Amino acid sequence: MAHRRYETVVLIHADQGEPGSKELAARIRTLIEDQGGTVSQVQEWGLRDLAYPIEKQRRAFYLLFEYRVSPAGLQETERNLRLMDAVLRFISVRQAENAPPAPLRPLRRPDREDG
Numbered sequence: 255m256a257h258r259r260y261e262t263v264v265l266i267h268a269d270q271g272e273p274g275s276k277e278l279a280a281r282i283r284t285l286i287e288d289q290g291g292t293v294s295q296v297q298e299w300g301l302r303d304l305a306y307p308i309e310k311q312r313r314a315f316y317l318l319f320e321y322r323v324s325p326a327g328l329q330e331t332e333r334n335l336r337l338m339d340a341v342l343r344f345i346s347v348r349q350a351e352n353a354p355p356a357p358l359r360p361l362r363r364p365d366r367e368d369g
Contacts, residue, residue, distance in 0.1 A: 270315065285334050289330050
Protein backbone atom coordinates (compact mmCIF):
# COMPACT_ATOMS: atom_id res chain seq x y z
CA MET A 255 0.00 0.00 0.00
CA ALA A 256 1.25 3.50 -0.81
CA HIS A 257 2.71 5.64 1.95
CA ARG A 258 1.09 9.00 2.58
CA ARG A 259 2.26 12.14 4.39
CA TYR A 260 0.88 12.78 7.86
CA GLU A 261 1.33 15.24 10.70
CA THR A 262 0.49 14.23 14.25
CA VAL A 263 0.42 16.57 17.24
CA VAL A 264 0.67 14.77 20.59
CA LEU A 265 -0.07 16.33 24.00
CA ILE A 266 1.85 14.66 26.82
CA HIS A 267 0.91 14.85 30.50
CA ALA A 268 2.91 17.59 32.26
CA ASP A 269 3.86 15.22 35.11
CA GLN A 270 6.18 13.37 32.70
CA GLY A 271 8.62 16.28 32.80
CA GLU A 272 10.96 17.18 29.96
CA PRO A 273 13.05 13.96 30.16
CA GLY A 274 9.86 11.88 30.12
CA SER A 275 8.51 13.75 27.11
CA LYS A 276 11.77 13.20 25.22
CA GLU A 277 11.64 9.49 26.05
CA LEU A 278 8.03 9.29 24.88
CA ALA A 279 8.94 11.13 21.66
CA ALA A 280 11.59 8.48 20.98
CA ARG A 281 9.05 5.70 21.67
CA ILE A 282 6.51 7.24 19.28
CA ARG A 283 9.19 7.68 16.59
CA THR A 284 10.14 4.00 16.96
CA LEU A 285 6.46 3.05 16.82
CA ILE A 286 6.02 4.87 13.49
CA GLU A 287 9.19 3.31 12.07
CA ASP A 288 8.07 -0.17 13.20
CA GLN A 289 4.98 0.32 11.02
CA GLY A 290 7.20 0.85 7.97
CA GLY A 291 7.03 4.64 8.19
CA THR A 292 9.77 7.23 7.81
CA VAL A 293 9.84 10.20 10.17
CA SER A 294 11.00 13.38 8.45
CA GLN A 295 10.83 15.70 11.47
CA VAL A 296 10.00 15.78 15.18
CA GLN A 297 9.47 19.14 16.86
CA GLU A 298 9.34 19.47 20.62
CA TRP A 299 7.33 22.58 21.39
CA GLY A 300 7.79 22.25 25.14
CA LEU A 301 5.41 22.83 28.03
CA ARG A 302 2.49 25.05 26.99
CA ASP A 303 -0.87 26.10 28.37
CA LEU A 304 -3.92 24.22 27.13
CA ALA A 305 -6.92 26.06 25.72
CA TYR A 306 -9.12 24.15 28.17
CA PRO A 307 -8.44 21.60 30.93
CA ILE A 308 -7.98 17.99 29.82
CA GLU A 309 -8.17 15.37 32.57
CA LYS A 310 -7.79 18.22 35.13
CA GLN A 311 -4.52 19.33 33.49
CA ARG A 312 -3.93 22.93 32.39
CA ARG A 313 -0.52 22.40 30.76
CA ALA A 314 1.01 19.75 28.51
CA PHE A 315 4.13 19.02 26.50
CA TYR A 316 3.47 19.40 22.77
CA LEU A 317 5.16 17.21 20.14
CA LEU A 318 4.77 17.44 16.36
CA PHE A 319 5.66 14.48 14.13
CA GLU A 320 5.87 14.68 10.32
CA TYR A 321 6.15 11.31 8.64
CA ARG A 322 5.17 9.00 5.80
CA VAL A 323 3.35 5.75 6.51
CA SER A 324 0.63 3.53 5.05
CA PRO A 325 -2.97 4.08 6.22
CA ALA A 326 -2.80 0.75 8.10
CA GLY A 327 0.40 1.93 9.80
CA LEU A 328 -1.34 5.15 10.84
CA GLN A 329 -4.21 3.18 12.38
CA GLU A 330 -1.79 1.02 14.37
CA THR A 331 0.18 4.09 15.51
CA GLU A 332 -3.01 5.83 16.67
CA ARG A 333 -4.16 2.65 18.45
CA ASN A 334 -0.91 2.57 20.41
CA LEU A 335 -1.15 6.29 21.23
CA ARG A 336 -4.61 5.69 22.72
CA LEU A 337 -3.10 3.02 25.01
CA MET A 338 -0.33 5.27 26.38
CA ASP A 339 -1.36 6.73 29.75
CA ALA A 340 0.94 9.74 29.38
CA VAL A 341 -0.77 10.90 26.15
CA LEU A 342 -3.58 13.35 26.91
CA ARG A 343 -4.67 13.96 23.30
CA PHE A 344 -3.39 13.58 19.75
CA ILE A 345 -4.57 14.47 16.29
CA SER A 346 -3.32 13.17 12.96
CA VAL A 347 -3.84 15.05 9.71
CA ARG A 348 -3.08 13.83 6.20
CA GLN A 349 -0.87 16.31 4.35
CA ALA A 350 -0.90 17.06 0.63
CA GLU A 351 2.12 15.67 -1.19
CA ASN A 352 3.25 19.16 -2.24
CA ALA A 353 2.59 20.86 1.13
CA PRO A 354 5.63 22.58 2.67
CA PRO A 355 7.04 21.15 5.90
CA ALA A 356 5.96 22.69 9.20
CA PRO A 357 7.92 25.79 10.23
CA LEU A 358 10.62 25.09 12.78
CA ARG A 359 9.01 27.29 15.43
CA PRO A 360 5.33 27.17 16.31
CA LEU A 361 3.45 30.42 16.13
CA ARG A 362 2.89 31.81 19.62
CA ARG A 363 -0.07 33.90 20.48
CA PRO A 364 0.58 36.80 22.85
CA ASP A 365 -0.10 36.17 26.51
CA ARG A 366 -3.56 37.30 27.40
CA GLU A 367 -4.81 38.56 30.71
CA ASP A 368 -7.65 36.74 32.40
CA GLY A 369 -10.00 39.28 33.75
